[in-house]
Amino acid sequence: MNTINDTKVLEKNLFLPATDEEKATAEIMRPSVSYWRDAWNRLRANKVATGALVVIILIILAAIIGPIISPYSYEQIIEGQENLKPSMQHIFGTDSLGRDLFTRTMIGARISLAVGVVAAIMISIIGIIYGAISGFFGGWVDNIMMRIVDIVYSVPTILIVILLQVVLKKPIDSYIKSGHAPAFLNSMGVGLISIFLVMALLYWVDMARIVRGQILALKEQEYVLAAKVLGASNRSIIFKHLIPNCIGQIIVVTTLKIPEAIFTESFLSFIGLGVSSPMASLGSLSQTALKGIYSFPYMLIFPAAAISVIILSFNLFGDGLRDALDPRMKK
Amino acid sequence: MAKYIIKRLLVSLLTLWIMFTLTFFLMHFVPGNPFIGEKKMTAEMLANLNAKYGLDKPLGVQYLNYAKNVLHGDFGQSIQLIGQDVKDIIAQKFPYSLRLGIFASALAMVIGTVLGVLSALKKNTAVDRLIMLIVTFGIAVPSFVVATLSMIIFGVQLQILPTISDLSTISSYILPGFALSFFPLSFITRLMRSSMLDVINQDYIRTARAKGLSDKVVIFKHALRNGILPVVTYAGPMVASVLTGSFVIESIFSIPGLGSTFVTSITGRDYTTVMGVTIFFGAILILMNFIVDVVYRFVDPRINIIN
Numbered sequence: 261m262n263t264i265n266d267t268k269v270l271e272k273n274l275f276l277p278a279t280d281e282e283k284a285t286a287e288i289m290r291p292s293v294s295y296w297r298d299a300w301n302r303l304r305a306n307k308v309a310t311g312a313l314v315v316i317i318l319i320i321l322a323a324i325i326g327p328i329i330s331p332y333s334y335e336q337i338i339e340g341q342e343n344l345k346p347s348m349q350h351i352f353g354t355d356s357l358g359r360d361l362f363t364r365t366m367i368g369a370r371i372s373l374a375v376g377v378v379a380a381i382m383i384s385i386i387g388i389i390y391g392a393i394s395g396f397f398g399g400w401v402d403n404i405m406m407r408i409v410d411i412v413y414s415v416p417t418i419l420i421v422i423l424l425q426v427v428l429k430k431p432i433d434s435y436i437k438s439g440h441a442p443a444f445l446n447s448m449g450v451g452l453i454s455i456f457l458v459m460a461l462l463y464w465v466d467m468a469r470i471v472r473g474q475i476l477a478l479k480e481q482e483y484v485l486a487a488k489v490l491g492a493s494n495r496s497i498i499f500k501h502l503i504p505n506c507i508g509q510i511i512v513v514t515t516l517k518i519p520e521a522i523f524t525e526s527f528l529s530f531i532g533l534g535v536s537s538p539m540a541s542l543g544s545l546s547q548t549a550l551k552g553i554y555s556f557p558y559m560l561i562f563p564a565a566a567i568s569v570i571i572l573s574f575n576l577f578g579d580g581l582r583d584a585l586d587p588r589m590k591k
Numbered sequence: 592m593a594k595y596i597i598k599r600l601l602v603s604l605l606t607l608w609i610m611f612t613l614t615f616f617l618m619h620f621v622p623g624n625p626f627i628g629e630k631k632m633t634a635e636m637l638a639n640l641n642a643k644y645g646l647d648k649p650l651g652v653q654y655l656n657y658a659k660n661v662l663h664g665d666f667g668q669s670i671q672l673i674g675q676d677v678k679d680i681i682a683q684k685f686p687y688s689l690r691l692g693i694f695a696s697a698l699a700m701v702i703g704t705v706l707g708v709l710s711a712l713k714k715n716t717a718v719d720r721l722i723m724l725i726v727t728f729g730i731a732v733p734s735f736v737v738a739t740l741s742m743i744i745f746g747v748q749l750q751i752l753p754t755i756s757d758l759s760t761i762s763s764y765i766l767p768g769f770a771l772s773f774f775p776l777s778f779i780t781r782l783m784r785s786s787m788l789d790v791i792n793q794d795y796i797r798t799a800r801a802k803g804l805s806d807k808v809v810i811f812k813h814a815l816r817n818g819i820l821p822v823v824t825y826a827g828p829m830v831a832s833v834l835t836g837s838f839v840i841e842s843i844f845s846i847p848g849l850g851s852t853f854v855t856s857i858t859g860r861d862y863t864t865v866m867g868v869t870i871f872f873g874a875i876l877i878l879m880n881f882i883v884d885v886v887y888r889f890v891d892p893r894i895n896i897i898n
Contacts, residue, residue: 415606415613415873416876418835419872420613422865423614423618425857426860427617427618527735532857533857546739550739553739557747560739560743567736
């Protein structure tokens with residue numbers, strides 16, 4: 261028989277213990293590089309992305325510390341000091357009501373950043389869960405869920421955002437005034453709440469599509485089969501095995517959603533639908549500044565520059581992060 | 592092909608219908624009624640007004656009526672501008688937006704393509720880096736920032752271009768057109784660059800060069816034809832971007848177009864106008880996406896084979 265013939269061919273010297281020399285060749289010379297370490301190294305090597313990250317950190321620090329160290333508060337009206345040009349006392353000048361523009365710009369950056377980050381996280385959570393369910397169950401569930409995505413995708417988002425903003429303003433306003441609303445909603449104001457609501461409703465589709473695509477590929481892998489055989493529930497397979505394996509892409513998409521959300525917020529505030537006075541966002545500051553553009557152009561320059569720098573650095577950082585976390589996606 | 596067009600048409604109509612329905616019902620969730628801002632009214636007067644505008648009928652009937660009217664191109668009367676039909680407002684204002692939009696789109700297409708090809712051909716030189724730098728800014732800087740900054744520089748400081756524009760002279764197109772096209776222009780440049788780099792490395796280009804064709808012929812006759820395809824797909828999103836941009840650009844430059852009208856009717860809570868213009872803009876966007884999808888199949892038959 262075959263097996264007996266095969267054993268005859270094997271010679272004894274094949275089974276001698278390896279010499280030290282032979283062992284040395286198989287030894288791992290360097291500590292193994294984990295996925296995250298590898299990504300971090302790639303990110304650090306990318307000068308543009310690192311620079312963008314530094315700028316982002318500086319802006320976040322300024323937005324947190326700026327209003328604290330400033331001697332004025334963002335809503336404080338200083339009579340007799342209206343429309344001042346930038347000076348030592350007010351480094352960004354004051355607005356037409358005599359409010360310190362440095363403080364207001366920093367508060368505005370705080371609001372814009374918070375909107376961007378919170379919205380991006382919210383969008384991601386919705387998109388991940390939706391995409392994961394659609395991809396994991398497949399079949400008709402996937403079919404229906406993806407048709408819904410197609411429709412949300414083809415509906416002109418910005419028009420619906422505007423429409424929802426217009427419509428939601430009154431109900432939210434009366435809900436807040438009724439006194440039943442939690443305190444944090446009260447301090448956010450109608451504009452911000454409806455911005456979050458519309459983003460949660462409409463902006464999750466990209467994330468859902470990407471996660472679905474990943475899950476479709478991942479669910480065919482052996483470890484998923486192993487988990488199934490061991491009796492793991494669908495839920496634990498999705499959340500413990502599948503989603504953690506597309507975390508790289510999820511982080512990239514979330515990061516790139518931040519500038520998009522900031523962009524949308526500033527656009528809406530600029531056409532008068534977002535944050536309302538005395539609160540300030542970078543978009544609403546730009547809009548207010550536009551009224552006095554002929555006499556006081558400096559009022560516009562600081563918030564406008566701040567928005568541009570924030571969006572630019574998030575874009576550049578996001579691109580770098582994509583190259584680092586997912587080299588296959590590199591353009 | 593015909594099957595694809597029909598399928599795509601049905602999806603477009605479905606989207607349009609969903610958008611219309613959404614708009615209608617959202618507007619009806621607004622508490623209060625459109626006449627609440629008027630002077631003190633007796634219940635009788637209110638009932639009369641409601642009857643006049645058909646607001647006393649059940650919601651389903653109102654929906655069907657509105658749908659019938661919209662199909663006839665009738666969006667009802669503006670609440671703010673008493674006595675004006677939304678239809679007339681659109682007819683009167685849209686030409687301005689259309690002219691500016693076409694100008695900005697053409698600018699973005701032409702300059703974007705040229706810059707993209709240039710930077711692909713001069714890859715990793717100073718020219719390429721400069722173009723990429725400008726374009727990176729173009730994608731990050733919101734259009735209202737571009738508009739207001741260019742207005743300060745060229746309109747207020749240098750005073751060489753008008754800051755208020757009714758699009759009657761060529762010079763009045765320059766600032767709003769530039770501000771409106773900066774983002775799509777930057778996007779097209781990036782798209783064109785990467786697609787040209789892709790194409791240039793393909794075998795048929797090597798063959799063309801090996802045959803001894805001149806650089807000019809290789810680039811313009813062989814590479815550009817394939818390289819420009821992704822730009823065609825961007826035409827749909829570009830219309831969306833130009834349309835959205837027109838809201839702020841028209842407001843900034845006081846252009847009496849539909850974009851700025853839309854913004855004033857939003858801030859003035861002019862529900863009928865908001866509703867009418869939303870449906871109108873939505874229809875344009877959905878139609879454009881449909882046309883772009885179909886045209887793309889014609890210019891690139893390879894897609895049919897893949898699917």
